[in-house]
Amino acid sequence: MKTRPLQFQVVTRVVAFIILAFSVFLFFAGHNNPGGGFIGGLMTAAALVLLYLTFDVKTIKKVIPFDYAKMIAAGLTLAIVTGMGGMVLGQPFLSQYDRYITFPFFGEFHATTALPFDLGIYLVVVGFTLLVILTIAEDGS
Amino acid sequence: MLDIVIAIVLGLLSLSILICTGRALIGPTMSDRIVALDTIGINLIGFIAILMIVQETAAYSDVVLLIAILAFIGSVAIAKFLEGGVVLDRGDS
Amino acid sequence: MSLIEVIVSIFLILGAFLSVLGSIGIIRFPDVYGRLHAATKSATLGVIFVVAGVFLYFLVVEGIVVGKLLLTILFVFLTAPVAAFMIGRSAYNVGVKMWDRSKQDDLARDLEKMNKEKPKKSDF
Amino acid sequence: MEILMIITVGVLVTVATYLLLSKSMLRVIIGVMILSHGAHLMLLSLAGLKEGSPPLLGEEAASYADPLPQALILTAIVIGFGITAFMLVLAYRTYKAHKTDNLDELRGTKDD
Amino acid sequence: MSMLHFIPLAPFIVAIFIPILYKAFRHIHTGWFVLPLPILLFIYLIQYLPFGGEPLTPIMETIAWVPSLGINFTVYLDGLSLLFALLITGIGALVVLYSIYYIANKREEPLNNFYVYLLMFMGAMLGVVLSDNLIVLYVFWELTSLASALLIAYWFHKEKSRYGAQKSMLITVSGGFAMLAGFTLLYNMTGTFSVREIIASVSEISTDMLFIPAMILILLGAFTKSAQFPFHIWLPDAMEAPTPVSAYLHSATMVKAGIYLVARFTPVFGGQAEWFWIVTSFGLLTLLWGSVSAVRQKDLKGILAFSTVSQLGLIMSLLGIGSAAYQYEVIGGESIATVAILAAMLHLFNHATFKGSLFMVVGIIDHETGTRDIRKLGGLMTIMPITFTISLIGVASMAGLPPFNGFLSKEMFFTGMLSGASLDVFNVQTLGFIFPIVAWVASVFTFLYCMIMLFKTFTGKHQPEKLEKEAHEAPFGLLISPIILASLVVLFGLFPNLLAYTIVDPAMQAILPGLLQEGEQFYVNIYHWHGFNAELFMTMGVVFFGAFLYVNLKKVQETAFYLGERDPLNWFYDNGLDGLITGSTAVNNVQMTGKLRDYFTFMFAFLILSVGYMLIRTGSFAFDIQNAAMISPYIYLVVAAIIISTIALPFMNNRITAIVLVGVVGFLIALLFVILRAPDLALTQLLVETVMVVLLLLVFYHLPELKKEKFTPAFNVSNAVISIGVGLVVTITGLAVHAFSNENPMSRISDYFVENAYALAGGNNIVNVILVDFRGLDTLLEVVVLGIVALAVVVLIKYKAKEGEDV
């Protein structure tokens, strides 16, 4: 007879959402509260790892068909290009710009180049964690 | 007054963690250790929550939630590992 | 000492007390399954009390709604039984023995029955 | 407080060193991990552990803990994380190729 | 750049074209392209000789090479350098001519290589004798060693050639290094590398503590190059070179570079007792050892090699004795010591002529019979009459018989030794009587090996069955050069004073400057008949005892000294090299064990010792509890938990337990971060630790269970000692830094971040602002590291190179 971790599978579906939401929150909270691209990215990765733990790798690959190597490259590119932004204006590499933009309805939004930079980091971290874990897992024995 | 209560509670939680650490070290089976570990994680949540009062900051609320999440993932991962060494099923066999 | 401090204190002490008891259970129960009971119930409830106490403290004393604490409680409620489930299941699958005074094992019975009905594929 | 922490670092470093001197690849890797804890803690401690709030300006406290070492440690943790991950995989591959995790047996022979 | 600069450079320039000419004109022997050069240079140099009786005025030309380090390419032409330059170009021309007939233009002969090496040598050697700057001299000096090694190994498929090349290279280059050190010490004292300038400042430096060390180091260079005892052992093995090379480098020119150096430095060190004794005694010892050893040889070239060693010793000893001239007044160009210098220069020249011709003759014999072994040879007199005649002249000159030039210098050598024995400086009276005795004994053996050479080859029974070829007289081309040299032997034997004021006196003036008044010359009168003096009786004794020993040759060669086939001193070289390899392998094996644990042991021992030493030396132990923050009791609990779980780690024998415990430590550290007010750190630590545990589990499922480690008690103790040592060093330094910072409080750059995080970077989380803003580069690079690791993991797991792929 085969048994089945039914309880685990069902709860994970709910919990994964909480964790993912939390990770997005952590990412955005970064500049003013604990968190940021790295922490947010790892949290996202943790949620994904939980999904992989619960279901098998193949299933998740269907659901989340990311190429993590490219995700890393994209993240790095984003971070570098953000840093290069200032160079066009004759500023040193990694010079930051920030501006308060008022959106209708949402209110004031603090737009800063730190955000895309952090997003780049976020992508790299997610890509890193999953690429490493999945590569090892797929190698098997 | 609250200070004293907090000191006592921290002491109790520390004691609790200590006991669990004992179980984690004794075993005898791996499962016992995971149980102990899981419980340490749960106690840690309380511990840090109280530190929020001590340091008068809400900044650790993230830590609290995070530990809850990670304790869960950690326990599950180790448990799965114990079963067959395959933490992630490939799903192609 | 204000009323809220008293209430918070009660929450905290109750929680800590339960936690300790849970830990004692983890030490005292004779097998891993018994210990799981202690962990899932007492420890979980204990921490929920503590976190709730802290939540109350911040809510009333500092005037902050620390939603993440509530979320933590929800999360622990959701996951503690699952963790216990996974641990227990794996322990059983790995063959961790139950206490020798255990009476009943339906799971073993069912597993055996099924295996007899469906011979392994490798036998073909 | 600093002194307590520095002594703790001493213990961590001692144990890490002991582990680094062992034969098993896993123990060595664990040694590296423990050593990194020690290093991070040293950085935090020597920056001075003055009483203050976490370095979050929103808290509007009178003084803050030194944020710089925290940022440095964060970077160091991430890098250490990466390197340790690599080391793990390397150990794994080495084991698969050599069928041993005993470093004494990974000495190499004269002819290769 | 003057014409003089061009002289040493010209061969190098020609050498560049040799490979091209070789390829382009395969049917023409490459030697023909080379030959014009030494002839032209020789002719050019001849014009500097003071034929008119006017003393030669030294010429100096400078071009800057590396002036920042005091290195200028200064060419200096005086009597000494002119003598050498003429030898180099003159003999060089003859050798090239000889080689054209000696080495056939065959497909498998890399003639291009041969002539490139030879030209390289010629240029280098000219450079050595024409350089005033010591470093330039050194540069050329090493190039001669290099060229020599390459020429010795010209037939590099032969094991012996390679051995000889290596040996000569190692010994001469080592000496060169010592010499370089000596030059540098002189530079230290004088601030110049110019020999002229150093000579000018001798009086200031002769009392310097470094003066004698510099002398010894320079002598090491000279002695190794000139094959002085006990460094001579490379020279016999250098005979593996093609014979033209032996004639040129290993008898006429390169081995005389050491002589040149000693002569060149006589004005610097000449007044010193140490110089006198070292040069004289090593010279005499070499003279004796060489002549006695030559008798052992069965190979004609071997005999010539030891003969060369011996004759080099002779010249060296004369220079040693002559250096005493600085202690005497020179009256009328003559003093008791100058005759030794005179003898040295004369013999230098004579030796080049007769030894050169003999080498060429031996080459001819080898060429025509296929062997040089005197046991196989014999009776060639009638078959090879011209060769025999040349040999006879050469051997007789070498043996010191009249009327050949060797006789003249041999007589003068005895004069020099006798006068040396009668000097009244440097405590010569104590041991000086030995000089003529050694000289005489060596001459007896010289006479002996000369007889062996001549008679064993040309007289006795001809044994064609032992020869590889049917012997007959050599082709004319091969004979030209030895005939020219033999003619010179005769010519200068009969008319020695042709050399007196053209060659010898200018050379002496260069060796002993400052001894003469303005316009004076040294008294150089060379003649055969001195009357019945001690020298003559000594010569007669040589002939008599030499003949006697030859008659009893069998008995002589049965003495213990002659039983071994090789020079006993080779033992030191061969075993030295073996010992070097064994020893270095042993040193290597002690350290490079391949065990990570050993490596760490050495590394940590170094850490403990160096940091510990510095802690003690600077007295930095300090312990400051004043400013320590208050500690709440629960912190002790957390710390205790960290310490306990950490200490438990090494005792874990179950991999999962160990991994879990690592996780526990990580979580506790995170807790400590919370306590120490670092929420970001806590979050990061927790996340990283969890992912790490997952990774560990993934990976270590495949790895075997941990075993209890069994070390010997000694190992256990050393492990424990080293661990505790490292811990202590780190802790004590930490405490010292802490105390130091409390004593010397400095503003921290982080204050700036606290003040400006929000104002300038618009963030409240200072840590995050530092990460993405103030120190954005760190963060960018840290994720680069992660990216690399991720790709690396993929590559490591998925990419397996095939054997032999990707060299």
Added chain:
Amino acid sequence: MTNLVILPILIPLLIGVLLIFFKNHKSIQRVSSVLAVTAMIIASGYLLYIVYNNGIQVIELGAWPAPFGIVLVADLLAASLVFLASILALVCLFFAYQTFSAERERNYFHPFFLFLMLGVNGSFLTGDLFNLFVFFEVMLISSFILISMGAKKYQLRESFKYVVINTVSSMFFIIAVAYIYGAVGTLNMADIASRVGELEQAGVLTVIGVVFLFVFGTKSAIFPLYYWLPHSYFAPPAAIAALFGGLLTKVGVYTLLRTYTLMFNQDTAIFQILLIIGGLTMFIGVLGAVSQFDFKRILAVHIVSQVGYMIMGIGIFTPLAIAGVFFFLVHNIVVKSALFLYAGIAEKITGTSHLKEMSGLLKTHPYVGWLFFIAAISLAGIPPLSGFFGKFALIVAGFEAGHYFVIAVSLITGVLTLFSMMKIFMTSFWGEVKIPNPNFKDVKVTKLILPTLPLIFLTIALGVAAEPFIQFSLLIGEQLMNPSEYIDSVLKE
């Protein structure tokens, strides 16, 4: 050009990242890599030109003023090393194209290679101590994978040791940074220097200086911290080994040079330790080379010995000695890489790197033989090649400072170096023709030789036309021995 200083870092970073997207496009990867490295050469060459004419160039990243933000500082030393590193990178890249399988190039070789250069250039340029740690790590992790990729048994085994030892040393780097930050409260190297200057001879600072010696000493492979090097540098293919052998330990030496001229230049005790270590390193290292009978192994162990000379030079600590160290460093980068490439060519021809299994190569491949010979004798310090002048400057400086013993050791080491190089030449290039690879005639040697020619040209040029290079080295010696110029440029005082 505010951003000129960062270009040698930014170019490989950006191109390296973008090449991840083009994993399977060999020609795109090749062309981009070459373009990137060429751009690095141009940028760093121009930077060197600017620094030479206008003085030290500083960029404050993110426009945050020093010492608060991270600065990159290009002085003569840094700029010239970056320039040289870029040239070497191009050489190795071209060599790699001749020898690497397509499979290797498809497995992110190009990004790894560029990231390694990023780490190297960054280590040279950064003016911030912690940032140096980070650059080190980028360099190390790239080197880890470049050394282990291919996953042969030998590679894996030795890489593990390499990785562990270097990682442990990195951990001590953090500890050392902790000490420094605790003591002086800053991370900017110029700021540290000026603060250390204010403190005058504090013993604790010397102790910290010694901890840094442990850290950078491991990276630069000094005795007794070099154990990771000999076996692991044997593992990778020649193009990589050349880059590593030429460059990586020199980054460690560079940091020692920087550290002890800029920050810990007050207590002579450190320099005495350096002299002792220098002597031991060169001697023990060369003994290693003497004992080996493998082409690549001899070269690998020998790196250690050469590092010893440089350490000795730092220990002598006079402008001339520092100039000598620089000259020697440059020479060694050039020659060591060349030698490794020739080892690769020999292995490509013969299929082995063991000396006793091949011989007579001079007969079959005279050009390879002679080019190797030039590099080998240059390494042994035979004039008038580049190896001589570095050594010579050190000898003169050492005698001037009265360090006779260590100079004597260095001369003996020179002899043994010659011995070990001759051993290679004697046993493999001389001798009867014996080549295990039956198809050795199919190996196209010309293409392999071409990339090495610039290196041979350099070693000859640096020797024969030494004067401008010596002058330049002396300039660097002066600049390093007078750190106030560096400090003022960074702190704008």
Added chain:
Amino acid sequence: MAFQILLNIALALIWMMLRGTYTFPDFVVGYIIGLLLLIVLRRFLEFEFYFKRVVAMAKLILLFLYKLVLSNIDVIKIVLSPKMDIEPGIIAVPTKLKSDWEVTLLANLISLTPGTLTMNFSEDGRTLYIHSIHVPDKDAAIKEIRDTFEKAILEVTN
């Protein structure tokens, strides 16, 4: 579909809790984020939901809390008793509940309440294997579960 909207709203609320600010814009942002997450992971959402049984749910919660308190007292008794006078065992409990969600809810509740712990499921997921700390009478135990939690859940879902 209804459940998805509900889940989306729940996510928005969670977002607000995370932010610690409870304004409408926050809700909208949270709703959008939740929507994105749902789109990414929509393949998981193969379930249906019936929103009408709120009252039943309240009943269930109350029941649960009651049992929770009881269970803790129970455990405490056992833990603190000098002799562990118990007879543990694993019992198979078939359930009538249909969806995986219901079964999971049941399993969670069982685990959090006295003396019982869900340990495994049969392949079809309709038999729960429960470790009970004290099973003097197996059938009584099964009946107990059926009468309390299963019934209450059925009331909620049907």
